[in-house]
Amino acid sequence: MTTRRQFNKLATLGTLGLAAPTILSSKAFAADKPIKIGASVSLTGPLASTRAGEIGYELWRDDVNAAGGLLGRKVEFVIYDDQSSASNVPAIYSKLVDVDKVDVLISPYGANLSAPLMPFIKQRNLFMVGMFALAGNDRARSDKYFHACPWGPDSMLGWPRGFFDIAKSINAKRIAIINSDLEFSSSAAQGGNQIAKEYGMEVVMNQSYPPNTSDFSAILRNINNVAPDAVFVCSYPADSAAIIRGVKEIGINDSVQIFGGSMIGPQYGSLLGSLGEDLNGLVNITTFVPAPTLESPGIERFFERYTPIAIKEKLDPLGFYIPPFYYVAGQIIEAGIKGSQSVDTAKMAQYLHSHAIDTIVGKVAFNDIGDWTKRRTLMIQVQNVKGNDINQFREPGKQVILSPEELKSGNLITPYNAARKAS
Amino acid sequence: MKRNNVIFTLGAFLVLLAGFFAPSIVTNPFYFFAGYVVVQYIVIATGWNVLGGYAGYINFGAAAFFGSGVYLSAFLFNTFGVPLWIGIIAAAALGALLGLAMGYLTLQIQGVYFAIATLGLVIVLETIVHNLPGLGGARGMAVYGPAPPAWSGGPVQYVFFVILIIAVACVALARWIEHSWIGRGLRAVRASEDAAECSGVPTLKLKLVACSISGAMLAAAGAPYPFYTNFIEPVTAFSLLIGLNAIAMPLIGGTRSWAGPIIGAIVLASAQQIATVTISSELNILFVGVVLIAFVALAPNGLLGLAKRKSAGASK
Amino acid sequence: MTSSLDIFLNAISTGIVLGSIYASIALGLAITFGILHIPNVAHPALVIVGAYFVFFMGQWGVGAIAAALVGLPVFYLLGMALYSFYSRTFERQGQANVLQSLTLFFGLSLVIEIIIALLFGSELKSVDASYVGSSLVLGPITMPYRLLVPALFAPIMIGALWLYLHRTHSGTAIRAVAHDDRALSISGINPTWIKRHAFGIATATAVVGGAALIIMGPVEPFAGRFQIGRVFAIVVLAGMGSIPGTLVVAIMIGIAESFVSAYLTPSWSPGVAFAILLLALGLRPQGLFGATR
Numbered sequence A: 001m002t003t004r005r006q007f008n009k010l011a012t013l014g015t016l017g018l019a020a021p022t023i024l025s026s027k028a029f030a031a032d033k034p035i036k037i038g039a040s041v042s043l044t045g046p047l048a049s050t051r052a053g054e055i056g057y058e059l060w061r062d063d064v065n066a067a068g069g070l071l072g073r074k075v076e077f078v079i080y081d082d083q084s085s086a087s088n089v090p091a092i093y094s095k096l097v098d099v100d101k102v103d104v105l106i107s108p109y110g111a112n113l114s115a116p117l118m119p120f121i122k123q124r125n126l127f128m129v130g131m132f133a134l135a136g137n138d139r140a141r142s143d144k145y146f147h148a149c150p151w152g153p154d155s156m157l158g159w160p161r162g163f164f165d166i167a168k169s170i171n172a173k174r175i176a177i178i179n180s181d182l183e184f185s186s187s188a189a190q191g192g193n194q195i196a197k198e199y200g201m202e203v204v205m206n207q208s209y210p211p212n213t214s215d216f217s218a219i220l221r222n223i224n225n226v227a228p229d230a231v232f233v234c235s236y237p238a239d240s241a242a243i244i245r246g247v248k249e250i251g252i253n254d255s256v257q258i259f260g261g262s263m264i265g266p267q268y269g270s271l272l273g274s275l276g277e278d279l280n281g282l283v284n285i286t287t288f289v290p291a292p293t294l295e296s297p298g299i300e301r302f303f304e305r306y307t308p309i310a311i312k313e314k315l316d317p318l319g320f321y322i323p324p325f326y327y328v329a330g331q332i333i334e335a336g337i338k339g340s341q342s343v344d345t346a347k348m349a350q351y352l353h354s355h356a357i358d359t360i361v362g363k364v365a366f367n368d369i370g371d372w373t374k375r376r377t378l379m380i381q382v383q384n385v386k387g388n389d390i391n392q393f394r395e396p397g398k399q400v401i402l403s404p405e406e407l408k409s410g411n412l413i414t415p416y417n418a419a420r421k422a423s
Numbered sequence B: 001m002k003r004n005n006v007i008f009t010l011g012a013f014l015v016l017l018a019g020f021f022a023p024s025i026v027t028n029p030f031y032f033f034a035g036y037v038v039v040q041y042i043v044i045a046t047g048w049n050v051l052g053g054y055a056g057y058i059n060f061g062a063a064a065f066f067g068s069g070v071y072l073s074a075f076l077f078n079t080f081g082v083p084l085w086i087g088i089i090a091a092a093a094l095g096a097l098l099g100l101a102m103g104y105l106t107l108q109i110q111g112v113y114f115a116i117a118t119l120g121l122v123i124v125l126e127t128i129v130h131n132l133p134g135l136g137g138a139r140g141m142a143v144y145g146p147a148p149p150a151w152s153g154g155p156v157q158y159v160f161f162v163i164l165i166i167a168v169a170c171v172a173l174a175r176w177i178e179h180s181w182i183g184r185g186l187r188a189v190r191a192s193e194d195a196a197e198c199s200g201v202p203t204l205k206l207k208l209v210a211c212s213i214s215g216a217m218l219a220a221a222g223a224p225y226p227f228y229t230n231f232i233e234p235v236t237a238f239s240l241l242i243g244l245n246a247i248a249m250p251l252i253g254g255t256r257s258w259a260g261p262i263i264g265a266i267v268l269a270s271a272q273q274i275a276t277v278t279i280s281s282e283l284n285i286l287f288v289g290v291v292l293i294a295f296v297a298l299a300p301n302g303l304l305g306l307a308k309r310k311s312a313g314a315s316k
Numbered sequence C: 001m002t003s004s005l006d007i008f009l010n011a012i013s014t015g016i017v018l019g020s021i022y023a024s025i026a027l028g029l030a031i032t033f034g035i036l037h038i039p040n041v042a043h044p045a046l047v048i049v050g051a052y053f054v055f056f057m058g059q060w061g062v063g064a065i066a067a068a069l070v071g072l073p074v075f076y077l078l079g080m081a082l083y084s085f086y087s088r089t090f091e092r093q094g095q096a097n098v099l100q101s102l103t104l105f106f107g108l109s110l111v112i113e114i115i116i117a118l119l120f121g122s123e124l125k126s127v128d129a130s131y132v133g134s135s136l137v138l139g140p141i142t143m144p145y146r147l148l149v150p151a152l153f154a155p156i157m158i159g160a161l162w163l164y165l166h167r168t169h170s171g172t173a174i175r176a177v178a179h180d181d182r183a184l185s186i187s188g189i190n191p192t193w194i195k196r197h198a199f200g201i202a203t204a205t206a207v208v209g210g211a212a213l214i215i216m217g218p219v220e221p222f223a224g225r226f227q228i229g230r231v232f233a234i235v236v237l238a239g240m241g242s243i244p245g246t247l248v249v250a251i252m253i254g255i256a257e258s259f260v261s262a263y264l265t266p267s268w269s270p271g272v273a274f275a276i277l278l279l280a281l282g283l284r285p286q287g288l289f290g291a292t293r
Helices: A002-030 A048-066 A087-100 A109-122 A156-170 A183-198 A217-226 A237-250 A267-278 A296-314 A321-339 A346-354 A390-396 A414-419 B002-025 B028-054 B062-080 B084-106 B113-131 B156-179 B181-191 B191-196 B203-222 B226-228 B241-254 B259-278 B283-298 B303-315 C003-037 C044-057 C064-092 C098-120 C144-166 C167-180 C181-186 C191-216 C225-238 C244-264 C266-283
Strands: A035-041 A075-081 A104-109 A129-131 A146-147 A173-182 A204-210 A228-234 A259-264 A284-285 A357-359 A362-364 A378-382 A397-404 C135-136 C141-144
Touching: A035 A048, A035 A321, A035 C044, A048 A075, A048 A104, A048 A296, A075 A087, A075 B259, A087 A104, A087 A109, A087 B028, A087 B113, A087 B226, A087 B259, A104 A109, A104 A321, A109 A183, A129 A321, A156 A183, A156 A228, A156 A259, A156 A284, A156 A378, A156 A397, A173 A183, A173 A217, A183 A204, A183 A228, A183 A259, A204 A217, A204 C266, A217 A237, A217 C003, A217 C244, A228 A237, A237 A259, A237 A267, A237 C141, A237 C144, A267 A390, A296 A321, A321 A357, A362 B226, A397 B028, B002 B156, B028 B062, B028 B156, B028 B191, B028 B203, B028 B241, B028 B259, B062 B084, B062 B113, B062 B203, B062 B241, B084 B113, B084 B156, B084 B203, B084 B241, B113 C225, B113 C266, B156 B181, B156 B203, B156 B226, B181 B191, B181 B203, B191 B203, B241 B259, B241 B283, B241 B303, B241 C098, B259 B283, B259 B303, B259 C141, B283 C098, C003 C044, C003 C141, C003 C144, C003 C167, C003 C191, C003 C225, C003 C244, C044 C064, C044 C098, C044 C191, C044 C225, C064 C098, C064 C191, C141 C144, C144 C167, C144 C191, C144 C244, C167 C191, C225 C244, C225 C266, C244 C266
Parallel strands: A035 A075, A035 A104, A104 A129, A129 A146, A173 A204, A173 A228, A228 A259, A259 A284
Antiparallel strands: A284 A378, A357 A362, A378 A397, C135 C141
16 A cells, blocks of 8 residues: 555656656757647637637747747647637646647636636646736736736726726716626626726616627616616627617617727627727727827738738638737747747746836736736727728727827717717 | 456456556546546436436436536535535535436426426526526636645546546446346336336336436536536536537447447547547537437447447348 | 616517517427427527528628528428438438437537538628618617517518418328328328428528528527527427417517516526426426317
């Protein structure tokens, strides 16, 4: 009995402790081998609309390899389809780490798919770039986790804060909150509730609705009935479309000054095109829009190459929301490797924690749990859209930035009913 | 019969022994991650087959039982720190109760209605979980399990061994049912319910027993899951794919004997695991669909039935 | 300012309209499952095929309703082909058992969904029509045309189908086949042909249901899954084979869901159809409009 136990213990030590140094030393001799990056992408299932991000990975990889690779080694991606299901994630990432022996990881899309990984990367001491998960590392507190998205510190509250800052600036007191019964929107709604309390606002209505709701007339009538000053909407693409349509059909109370906040969908080309001018007046969160305050040669060059590929592959033709940050994920790894002159993940993490890095979306610095030290989500208002031509959204002035202050590119129109008509 | 029992017991013991020593022989954790899914589906397929295969009552709602097992063990652990093995027993008890209630409510009606009612159970339970903040609602629940015991070789090796024990127990139970008076009675129910009732088989009682045992196994399959993913949320816990696989696996292996679901689960779950890390596209699900259609059309009694037909043809 | 009476009236009218749309999706199943006893779980997936057909025709400038009419014969033939495949598969094995036919259609719906996803991508697709975006205002009631127009499909289809089943020779044969195959073949009608014909009609309704769905809102390839539960609940609750019952029950469920949304919280509404179904199955297994057998 004792011998077996000792044998097992030894084996445990072998896998947990001894394995890491062996891998490291073998890496040192492998200067000619490519650097492998492992990730899963939701090619199928409900999150399949996020797959346009993969183009971001490919463009970055091609750029790096064209410039001679990292530390003289080529860069290679190993990507699997997680089918948008968290139950596939543990096995996929174990395959990436234990069989494919990738050097660094990039997380799947969003909090639901990333959450199963957090104890794993912490236990195994792995380096991972986080993709779009709100508060992804708040609980595990891994020091080798770096977020590619601009949620900023304390992202659970940071995400809704932009909307409530605007609400506060126009003296809104009564808030209605509606959200879809899915992870991302529930988190946003909960954050919204907390900030409303913090700002001394009254939440006069707080309703959640199931995914795949197609008729919002009952909810909109309830909103009209309580006559709020602001409506904070946390929705997913299909419901976002139905809500915008519902507002047009049912009408909205004149008391409502601003409407929107956390609607996923009107960032994607397909919905921007199909809803078109019905989106006018909407105040919503996003990560990137064409605006003079956000222009840079890097991002311009990115979209020059992204657009033709996306159109050819029937993916999001605009690609403002997700793809640039998939490129940024690569740039974080690039900065870590180049900065520390090694693929030792501890050294990479140390470098990234102590240096701000340049990306196509601007300068980025990380705090101790890998969140951006400064939130850079955008609060925009849709203005001056005419008809349903998708290409008009490539011009500045259609989605003007209201917040953050230093990127501001236009002024808020209130109330919502006036903003809907102004064009 | 007696000799078969000895062989089976020996085989079960060997499987457990292999599972216990596996972490010291197989050092690559990936095989435990992938293996967990396969063994989990052996439990699900076996549990489903007790009612679906032996009695011919189609349960579309395997995910309802699985999901309640997942949520119960996660809830018990997160709120009261209840250890996993008690969570498994509690989940099995809840599954048995759910199965019993389901049986009482619907077994008097014909097979297809039963199938639809079970589909409904999934949606009702998922809606309830969505609306209970204590269970995390739509945002799900993170489950950071306790450190695994030292002999297990790591967290994933540990849950793998746990699900393996559950699988061996369930298969043994299913095999016992098959050879006992319960199994004979259930077969009579499947052949013709009216005839069975007339010849004095207590059909309702038998069906209720099958419902509870099946429910208990399906829920027990879910209990270790939170410790495998470390995170649960309603959409994956009540996923349609679980209900689909629960039907497809026995069908592929063969529904008449305890070995069928095992074969089906190993074949289909391994194929899915391999497809996930190789084909990696829509083709994966397409593959499952095509396999299902092909088996229904070409081998309605599963691989075991196919093998039997082959050997019968050869002996002719 | 909306009063509570307005909310009540609107909840009822929205429920009626939604229920009627559910009926147009459930109608095909009422024929295949209710009359032919084939548990066609792929029907909601076929409805999605119908929606994409309407979307595809829309790309060529064909309006949604016209596209649905064009689609009727196409889907009728598709249904006949499906039934031929189904009957050939099971004739060879003798009687089809429930498990095998359920699994066959489950597999089929997976294949259908993936083919749509491969052809059209998995992004949301929608159609545009002049009536989308405006509403009919009747006193306190505001009813979007986006819901009102597709809600008219079901009563029209159900009326036509009822007339066909009760006033024509082949319609009577379809009703007869539900009760007794052999009696029908003695009377000189080929039951297989009649069943294939009925399956064709059932599949043809899918394109109309699909049109209703895509006029109502954007559609994605996997949207059928969320309908499976509800449409089965409707058909079973209506009592197998009762065509007008399908409409009545669908509207009841629509109203129940709409009330839960308006007065309780919308997040409970997916459970409504099934809570009703589970209760009803316990109390009155033959359905609300079914004959006792």
